[in-house]
Amino acid sequence: MQLISANSIGHSINEKKLFHDLSFSIFSGNSLHIKGGNGCGKSTLLRIILGITTPSKGSIEYHNQDAVISYLGHKNAIKNYLTPIENLELLFNNSQLSVALRWLDTLGMSKVVDELSANLSFGQQKKLALIRVLAQPSDLIILDEPFVGLDNATRDLLSNFLKEKVLDGASLILTSHIEPLIDCDVLELGGYNA
C-alpha cells in the first residue's frame, strides 16, 4: 500500500537550492536511505515528508491519513528536568508504558532511571529518545541520523528492530552516515548548486 508520494519537490533556503524536482513514493514495507554530504538537505527533506517544513516547490501526498508516524530528529525531545521514567510517562499511556519500560531495561538504562535526564550522557539521552520510536507501534518510521552517539550493541539492536519492523510491513525512511545494515532503496542528495 502506498503511504506517501513526493511530487517534484524542491527546496531552497536563503536562495540556496538544496534539491530540485524530487519525486518518489513510499510503500508499506519499503525502506529508504537518504544519503548525501553535510548541508545537502537530508534533514530538511525528512521534515518536508513529515509536513513540518513546507517545500518551496512541489507537494507531498499522504495516502493514508491514519498512518501512525514515529520520528526522531536531531533534537531528542527529552525534558531535562524529568527522570527517564517521568519522560516516558509523559509520552506513553499505561499500556504502552510497560513496553517502554522494558525497552529502558533492554537498552541498559535501568541504572539511571532515577537520574535527571540532564545528567545522562549523550548516548543515554539518545537511547531514551529512541524508546519513543521503539515502544510505539507505527506505520512509518522516520529517523534522522539514528545511530549517532550509540554504542555498537545498541546500533545492532536498533538495526535488527528496524529490519523486523520493515518485514512486518512498516515503512522506514532514514538518513545516516553510518551504514544501517538494512536493505534500503537509496536516494542520493547533493551536487545541486544551480
Next chain:
Amino acid sequence: MLKLLRAESYKLRKKLRSWLGPLLIMLLVLIAFPLSIDISQFDLNKFYFSIIVVSLLMTSFVATEGMFEEDFEDGSLEQEFLVEKDFYKIVLSKIMIYVCMIGIPIGFIGSAFSFANGVDAEEFPKVFLLLTLSNLLLFNLFAFGNALSINKGAMLGILSTLPLTLPVIILLGRAVRTIQFGEGFFEILILMIGISLLVTAIMPLIISAALKTHLD
C-alpha cells in the same frame, strides 16, 4: 485535549521555578512595597491597587517567559505537531494550564491583598474574578509575544506585546473602581468575560501560525 492538558500540567508541576517563582515575586512585591515607604504618610487606599496591577503584569510577564521556548528548543514542539497536525489545541491547553496553576493563585493573592485598598472582605471574590480574567488575557497576549520571538529569546517578543496589555490594565482599573463605588460591576464583568472568551478563542490560532512559521 485531556491528554494534552494532563501532559502540560505534569510538565509545569515538575518545573517548580516556573510556577512558584511568579507567585513568590507577586507576594514579595505586595509585601515589600508598603514596607519600603512610610505608610503613615501615604494613603494606601488611593494607590495600592496600582501596585497589585503592576505586580500582576510583571508576574504574568515572568510566568510566560518559557512557555514555548523550551518545547521548541528540545524538539517536543515538532513531535506534538506530528500527533496533533496543528498547534491550536497545544497552545490552548498550555494557556489553560498556566492560568490554572499560576493565574488563579495570582488572582487569589491579589484579591487577598486588596484589603490594603480598602476593599471589604465580601468583595474579595469580585476582585479575584477580575484579576483572574485579566490574567487570562495577559497570558494570551504574552504567549503570543513568546511565540513571535521563540528562536531569538522569548523575552524580546514578550516585551513587544507590552503595549497590547495597556487596554487590559485600563479595563481592570475601571472594573476595580466599580467595586469601590459599588455600581456597574456586573456590566464590566460581562464585558471582561466576553473579551476573555474572544481572545482565548482567537489568540491560539494566531500563536499556532507563529509557531508553525518558526518550525518551518
